[in-house]
Amino acid sequence: MARSGDIGIYFHVHMISDSTGETLMEVMRASVAQFQNVRPIEHLFALVRSPRQLERALEHIQAFPGIVMFTLVNADLRRDLEDACASLGMPALAVLDPIQATMSSYLGAPVQGKAGAQRVLDADYYRRIEAMNYSMAHDDGQGDDLASADVILLGVSRTSKTPTSIYLGHRGVRTANIPLVPGAPLPEILYRLKKPLIVGLTASPERIIQIRRNRLLNLKEDRSTDYVDEETVKEEVIHAKRLFARYNWPSIDVTRRSIEETAAKVLNLLNDHKAKF
Template sequence: MIKDYDIYIISDSVGDTAEQVARAAAEQYKDADYEIKKHPYVESKAKIDDIFESIPNKESLVVYTIVSEETTKYLKKICNEKGLPCIDIMGPCLSTFSDFIGQEPARESGVIRKLDEDYFKRVEAVEFAVKYDDGKDPRGILKADIVLIGVSRSSKTPLSMYLAHKNYKVVNIPLVKGAKVPEQVYEAPRKKVIGLTIDPSDLIEIRRERIRVLGLDSGVDYVSIDKIIEELDYAEKIMRQVGCPVIDMTKKAVEEAANLIIDIINDLN
């Protein structure tokens, strides 16, 4: 019975999957000690040769996740020549998927790593949207992918969050009559700035509901139709000065508006 052995993890990506599977299996054998030796980003025969030259005359086995057929065949050949047992983690899985889907795999290495990168970009974008929500810090304007401007309750924040989940860094700036518009709004590239407008009658209903939820006085200027029209006129003036595209949010779902914004941004790039 083997008491001490090495597990060689060979992967064309990070190798975490192969390591986790190998470790889970190895832990089932309590009387045998093992050491993991991981070799990530192995994508050539030369690298495989280097790895096997370093393997001592000690009991060892190889666990690998490699999607290239050519590299996999070479690795199996070397293992057979050296009498080393090897375990292909990806091969049987890809074969079953291919039979099920009726399509050959792309055999692209590092796919999970790319998915992880997308995930962290999305988290970064969400954190960015929260940090610069509602004009908290105008310094974010020049760092943003998209800058939304509009009056209160024109869906700036919901749009910011939705777009953040699409990996866009978004700043939203409220346009309030009597309050200075941050200079960065005028300095930002026109292709990044999107104005949001909305029908006054719809906006007053949205604001009334907001007032009701907050338990505030329904007689405030915030829900005055005259004041709302003044605000919208002021916002429209600012948008003309900025020279940005304007989207009418009346009866428009956030998803629909977000897709329009993405189309505008892509068309202008």
């Protein structure tokens, strides 16, 4: 573990999984987020299912000492990893063990011990793929068949509509997003829809202007336009808020929210919306 001035504390974290490693990565990052100025140097070893694959991971662990986190269901591989880490004086944490033990005790059912069990190609998997395809086809006002959406996101430019839609699609939620463009009418069907949840996304004018200016810089566009004019952007935001209030569409201020936080709020609203039908 090393400290570099005011930059933060750096440490190696090794994640060993017999599946894709996505669960480990999410748990590790969520845990590290609770510590200030801590910077993990991530080492991921996915699909580790043989002694030889584990051996290669252990060689790397020995070269870069740190914390070891793992999800391995094979008893022999688990024992070999834990023994090796103990001899090296490194902590090794089986991140799913406490959760599975609690669930097994409560349900009165044994743990399957099957690698990658959550990746089974079941109906839910295909539902999520279909939702992703729908969300991508209905990005930025494209596509039709809005009536079959689960969620429709509305918002002025640079309010995170697209990344939020894609994230929700990955969660199995069919999501369309439509930009609010000054002078451009919304699809008439929006005002008649009952099944989809329509959610407005807003942000502070200052935040929107900052993001838009960065986008123009990336496009090597430095001309002054209404796109980043302070008064024009304020009017866009005011118009959007009035629209949402007029039709009683719930809105979310994304100024200080991550994509995950915005999506979580949308999912909560969607659960409440579904309860009405």
